[in-house]
Amino acid sequence: MMDKLLFFILSLLIGYLKSQPLPNCEFIDYYGRYYDFSPMEQSVGYEVTLNDLTYIVSVCNTNSYCEMVTGVQGTASCGSENEGKYINMGQYSTMTLGDLPYLVGNPSLQGAQLNYTTNSGCFNGKKGTMTTQINLVCQPGQDNLITSSGLYDECLAYMTLEGDGPCPFQNVSSSSDNSNQFECHFLGDSVAVVYPNQQITCTGQGKTVCSYSSDNDGNLSTCASNSDILCQTQGEIQCFGENLVCSHNSFSCGFQNGKPFYPNQN
Ligand SMILES: *[C@@H]1O[C@H](CO)[C@@H](O)[C@H](O)[C@H]1NC(C)=O
Numbered sequence: 208m209m210d211k212l213l214f215f216i217l218s219l220l221i222g223y224l225k226s227q228p229l230p231n232c233e234f235i236d237y238y239g240r241y242y243d244f245s246p247m248e249q250s251v252g253y254e255v256t257l258n259d260l261t262y263i264v265s266v267c268n269t270n271s272y273c274e275m276v277t278g279v280q281g282t283a284s285c286g287s288e289n290e291g292k293y294i295n296m297g298q299y300s301t302m303t304l305g306d307l308p309y310l311v312g313n314p315s316l317q318g319a320q321l322n323y324t325t326n327s328g329c330f331n332g333k334k335g336t337m338t339t340q341i342n343l344v345c346q347p348g349q350d351n352l353i354t355s356s357g358l359y360d361e362c363l364a365y366m367t368l369e370g371d372g373p374c375p376f377q378n379v380s381s382s383s384d385n386s387n388q389f390e391c392h393f394l395g396d397s398v399a400v401v402y403p404n405q406q407i408t409c410t411g412q413g414k415t416v417c418s419y420s421s422d423n424d425g426n427l428s429t430c431a432s433n434s435d436i437l438c439q440t441q442g443e444i445q446c447f448g449e450n451l452v453c454s455h456n457s458f459s460c461g462f463q464n465g466k467p468f469y470p471n472q473n
Pocket residue numbers: 303304305306320321322338340363
C-alpha cells in the first residue's frame with residue numbers, strides 16, 4: 208500500500224519534472240525537493256589542495272581568478288597539478304545539474320551533482336573533454352567546504368562540496384533575515400511558497416503533489432491526489448499541479464490551467 212502510494216507520487220513528480228528545461232542554479236531532485244544554488248555564488252569561489260592537486264571552482268558563476276590564471280573567459284573551474292600551470296577545467300555555460308549518485312532509495316541524502324565541461328583539453332596536455340564533477344551535499348548549518356577532491360582520470364576531476372548552501376528550499380528561508388513575507392518562487396511546473404512561521408494552505412484540482420518539511424530535521428511529508436488535495440503546513444511548501452492555490456489569508460499564488468499566478472498584495 209505504502210509502496211504503491213510512493214510509486215504513484217514519484218511517477219507524478221517525474222512526469223512533471225521531465226516536461227521542461229530548468230533554469231540555471233535551480234534544481235528539483237528525484238524526491239521533488241527544490242534547490243536554488245545561487246546563494247552559494249561568491250567572488251573568490253571555493254578552493255582545495257589535496258595530493259598536489261589544487262582546484263578552484265565557483266558554483267553557478269564564472270570564477271574571476273580562474274579567468275585570470277587561465278586567460279579563458281567564462282571558466283568556472285580551474286586546477287593545477289604540482290603547482291604547475293592552471294588549466295581550464297570547465298566553462299560556466301556548460302553547467303548541468305543532476306541527482307546525486309545513490310540518491311534513489313536514500314532520501315536522507317540532499318543535494319545535487321553539478322558538472323562543468325570544456326573542450327580545451329585535460330591534465331598532462333591530454334586532448335579531450337575535461338569534466339569537473341561536483342557533488343553538492345547538504346549539511347544543515349555547516350559552512351560550505353570542499354571535503355574531498357581528486358582526479359578519476361586526466362579528464363575527470365571530482366569534488367564534494369558540503370555545507371548549508373546545497374540544502375533544499377524547505378527550511379532555508381528561516382536563515383535569511385529579510386524574508387518575513389509571503390513569497391512564491393516558480394520553477395517550471397512547480398511553485399515553492401514561503402511564509403516564515405505562518406500557516407500555508409494549498410488546494411488543488413486534478414493531479415497535484417505537494418511536499419513540505421514535517422519537522423526541524425528536514426524530514427519531508429508529501430500529499431498527493433488525482434482529484435482534490437488539501438495540504439496545510441507552517442512556513443514552506445512546494446507543489447506541482449495545473450490548478451492549485453496556496454494561500455494565507457489574502458495572500459495567494461499558484462497555477463491556473465497551468466499558468467502561474469503571483470501573490471496579490473492586498
Ligand atoms: C557529470 O559527469 C559524469 C562523468 O561524465 C557523468 O557520469 C554524470 O552523469 C554527470 N552528471 C551531470 C549532472 O551532468
